[in-house]
Amino acid sequence: MNEQLEIIVGGSKDHRDLVQKVLDGDKRFETHDPSVLKKFECAHWLFGRKYIYWIYGRGPSLWRHIYLWVKRNPILIIHWIGTDVLNESNNKKGVAKLYSAIWKKLFLRKQKKGGLINFAGSPWLVNELASLGIDATYLPLTTIDENQLGSTKSEIIKDIDFLSYVPYSRFQFYGGDKILYLAERWPDYTFLLIHPDLNEIPLDFSQKMPSNVILSPRVDNAKMSEMYQRSRFFVRYTEHDGLSLSVLEALYYKLHVLWTYDFPHTIKIENQEQISSLIPKLINEWAPNEIGHMYVMENFSMEKWRTDFVNSINNNLKE
Numbered sequence: 001m002n003e004q005l006e007i008i009v010g011g012s013k014d015h016r017d018l019v020q021k022v023l024d025g026d027k028r029f030e031t032h033d034p035s036v037l038k039k040f041e042c043a044h045w046l047f048g049r050k051y052i053y054w055i056y057g058r059g060p061s062l063w064r065h066i067y068l069w070v071k072r073n074p075i076l077i078i079h080w081i082g083t084d085v086l087n088e089s090n091n092k093k094g095v096a097k098l099y100s101a102i103w104k105k106l107f108l109r110k111q112k113k114g115g116l117i118n119f120a121g122s123p124w125l126v127n128e129l130a131s132l133g134i135d136a137t138y139l140p141l142t143t144i145d146e147n148q149l150g151s152t153k154s155e156i157i158k159d160i161d162f163l164s165y166v167p168y169s170r171f172q173f174y175g176g177d178k179i180l181y182l183a184e185r186w187p188d189y190t191f192l193l194i195h196p197d198l199n200e201i202p203l204d205f206s207q208k209m210p211s212n213v214i215l216s217p218r219v220d221n222a223k224m225s226e227m228y229q230r231s232r233f234f235v236r237y238t239e240h241d242g243l244s245l246s247v248l249e250a251l252y253y254k255l256h257v258l259w260t261y262d263f264p265h266t267i268k269i270e271n272q273e274q275i276s277s278l279i280p281k282l283i284n285e286w287a288p289n290e291i292g293h294m295y296v297m298e299n300f301s302m303e304k305w306r307t308d309f310v311n312s313i314n315n316n317l318k319e
Contacts, residue, residue: 005313010034011055015081015141019055022302028310037065040074050074051313055141057084062103069106072115079119080136082242085128108133117312122243124261137312140243144252145302149225152253152293156229160214161189161283163231163255165246168195168205175237175260178272182235183213186279192216192227228253232286236260237269248300251292256282265292 007029009020023029032040037060040050052074054060059078062069068076092100110116118136120126129136143149162183166176176193183191191213195201198217206215219227228234234250236259247266250257257266258275267282269275 004028004030005051006030006032006040007051007053008032008034008037008040009053009055010037010060011053011057011079012081015055015079018141018143019053022306026306026310034060037068051077053077053079055079056081057087058103058107062099062106069103069110072110072113075115075117076110077117077119079121079139079141080125080129080242081121081141082125082244083240085120085125085132085242086240088132089128104133111135119312120242122241122261125242139308139312140300140305141245142248142296142300142302142305143245144248144296144300146297148221149249149252152229154229156226158230158232159190160192160227160231162191162233162235162258163227163250164191164193164235164237165196166193167197169197173239175235175239178237179235180210180213181272182276182279183210185276187212189279189283190214192231194219194224194227224249225253228255231255233258233282248296251289251296254288254290254293256286256289257292265289265295 005028007023009016009023009031010033020031020033023031037052040052050073052060052068054077057078057080059076060068068074107116111118118129118134119139120129120136121140123138126136126138162179164175164179166174166179171177179191179193183189187210189212193213194216196218200217201215209215216227228250231253232255234246234255234257236244236247236257238244238260241259241261243263244259247257247259247263251265257263258269259266260269262268267275267278
């Protein structure tokens with residue numbers, strides 16, 4: 001790829017900010033935010049090939065950007081990351097069903113013309129998309145960068161036994177009720193639940209918590225680094241998931257991860273009783289997860305992501 005490519009990065013804000021930061025550090029790309037999308041799609045024929053990289057689900061609105069969907073260019077990249085695949089799998093009714101049918105037809109048409117690239121954030125999402133007739137390439141998003149996450153050699157005291165992200169608005173989907181069950185069964189261990197969608201914890205909510213459960217609203221990156229380093233285990237108890245950035249970060253900080261999915265150097269949650277009965281043994285035998293740390297450093301660095309992304313763009317240019 002010799003020429004500089006212009007690329008709009010849109011979709012999920014947190015992921016968009018992450019990706020744009022990575023691409024901004026690469027002179028091969030000139031990035032833009034979604035505010036210029038309309039101008040971008042209509043002017044592509046004047047300025048050469050352009051890309052729209054949309055993280056989460058179906059991509060830009062069909063009705064607002066119909067030109068984008070009926071033409072091969074600009075090239076649209078859709079990165080499926082988790083709940084968006086689940087939403088696509090759910091049955092639609094009424095207007096939503098009609099919209100879905102029209103979108104799918106234009107989606108497949110653009111893909112056939114070579115104007116569409118699909119990425120999926122985990123191997124199981126690749127399979128789920130395939131069952132929906134969507135071909136996707138596995139490309140995990142990541143935050144693993146020692147320069148940004150900092151050192152893991154800190155001597156911070158491990159005063160948190162179990163750490164978890166549990167959005168307040170989707171408490172049960174992220175297993176909040178199941179984690180509370182574990183906390184009630186094992187009152188001698190400390191559980192910290194971070195609610196990233198809250199700036200302040202509602203008083204009536206906190207008053208319902210067992211005494212060994214600590215609640216926290218959204219925290220910044222520096223504070224989150226401290227939380228990881230104070231913790232022994234990270235719990236990801238979701239009904240459906242992609243390759244969670246928080247799982248990768250927990251492994252980076254040498255936590256042992258309890259997750260409802262199979263993943264190297266983590267402990268799979270098979271059911272409530274199985275994981276609950278394991279907890280005393282896990283606590284007693286705990287040691288830093290060095291092998292998990294090395295695994296994410298070798299396979300999920302931001303530099304590796306950038307290389308894999310550029311290779312995919314190069315393949316598209318060749319086609």
